[in-house]
Amino acid sequence: MPRSVEELSQHPAFLNALAQWSSTCRSMFESSPRLTLSMATHQRWLMIQAAYALYMEELDRADDGFTLTDIKDLLLPLKVVSRNTLLAFIDELVAYQHVLDVTPDGRRRPRRFAASDFSSYLLFLWYGANLSSLDSMDGGSRATSLFEKPELFCIAQPRMARNCLADARWRHPTDRVGHFLWTVSGGLVVDEFIQKIGGLKPADGRFDLGAVDIEEMSAAFMISTTHLRRILRNAIKAELIGWQGTSNRSPMWISEAFVDEYMRWQAVKFHYVEEAFEWAQAKPAVSVAARNTIYSALQSGDQAKSMGSAR
Secondary structure, rough: OOOOOHHHHHHHHHHHHHHHHHHHHHHHHHHHHHHHHHOHHHHHHHHHHHHHHHHHHHHHHHOOOOEHHHHHHHHHOOOOOOOHHHHHHHHHHHOOEEEEEOOOOOOOOOEEEOOHHHHHHHHHHHHHHHHHHHHHHHHHHHHHHHHHHHOOHHHHHHHHHOOOOOOOOHHHOOHHHHHHHHOHHHHHHHHHHHHHHHOOOEOOOOOEOOOHHHHHHHOOOHHHOOHHHHHHHHHOOOEEOOOOOOOOOEEEEEHHHHHHHHHHHHHHHHHHHHHHHHHHHHHOOHHHHHHHHHHHHHHHHHHHHOOOOOO
């Protein structure tokens, strides 16, 4: 049985699992910064996971792709995004070829969209990384099972995405977690901090982050130092992080209470990742179209990786 949100968040190995996950996120960003930045806020994460879930479900029904009506009907009632923001985001994904306009020739409406092979490849790796972090907690073999049978992703991802969207705990992070997650690249900053504290014990309600080089971090995440300083300044005002001495010249700390809050929020997603994967293993085989799509994506992704392609 999948572990509950409470069991995950209170597991003694969960912080280390999150640190491993954060390290993987950093590697994924370095391999494909443009696509990763497409999920650089929680709102964008919700939109791209919803779009991919619809794409997988349409494949399983042998349709050509999802429509704008499909994604509007899924997301707008949840009040996580406006109509204009959603449409602009889909246009951005198409412009960068993360999503392809596959509307049949001779038809203007409704427009249909499909994920590119490279997008499918990275989202598959994202799911595998989540499973790998879960495996690190109990010595499991979920990630190995996924890589041995990639079509499980086609079943698990839509269920995971819909469950996350349906759960207000994930859909609407607490204000303190939202300080980072609703801000462009704020999630990357939190991931960097969580990666630093894996294996550490807090003292006096704080984890020691060590030295934080703002210029180096902003360059690595392809954001301005002004934007990064704004993220940090707002978090300092909320007492989530702080300098141990003179600002900008001393090591930083991160609040133990904030880390616990962040872990509880992440545990919601990890619960649904695990639950959907176990559910997928018990389901019948996916459609031939879905299976061929994920195998083609993995082949294309491996080829791009071997050629040093970063998108």
